Amino acid sequence: GAGVSQSPRYKVAKRGQDVALRCDPISGHVSLFWYQQALGQGPEFLTYFQNEAQLDKSGLPSDRFFAERPEGSVSTLKIQRTQQEDSAVYLCASSLPREDEQYFGPGTRLTVT
């Protein structure tokens, strides 16, 4: 079946612009994660949803970052007033409940100029 999809795959934003990154998880996966991966680094946890409930947002680096999953399927990560340090690959992953295997999407590469 289809895996996790993310769009857009690449995004270039001028500093100060708002961006919205979309994640379509695998159908039936109730858990959804967002990660930020800087160049040459491992993914860093941003936030976690179980269905539509955001259970942990401790990894969001500032209040400019906001994530939602209103109907418990598609999720959007929004970054307001982008800064150069926001340049990274943003990964989305989904999993079944009580399963530790996370299935990752290909990521969205954000470049802030």
Add this chain to the structure above:
Amino acid sequence: QKEVEQDPGPLSVPEGAIVSLNCTYSNSAFQYFMWYRQYSRKGPELLMYTYSSGNKEDGRFTAQVDKSSKYISLFIRDSQPSDSATYLCAMTRAGGFKTIFGAGTRLFVKA
């Protein structure tokens, strides 16, 4: 100090070699240990998942966990050029969902 330390490499080996990749961690609360493989411009994919100390084998891959030393390893036997990728260790606490990743080790297997 990071919770999970991993040598970023790069590590270059000839085809057929045995590869050893390692991570150390500082938090004894970590109970679940994973190895992911990440090809360039792709998302990570799970290779191995272990819970207890000891060895777990899957084909050419063996994962080893030593909780007393807070040290985990991944061994790749008969390495192939297609194994060239970044290998990420990852771990979570019992009952937790926040996964902590190492920085990743870049591996090159030369034909």
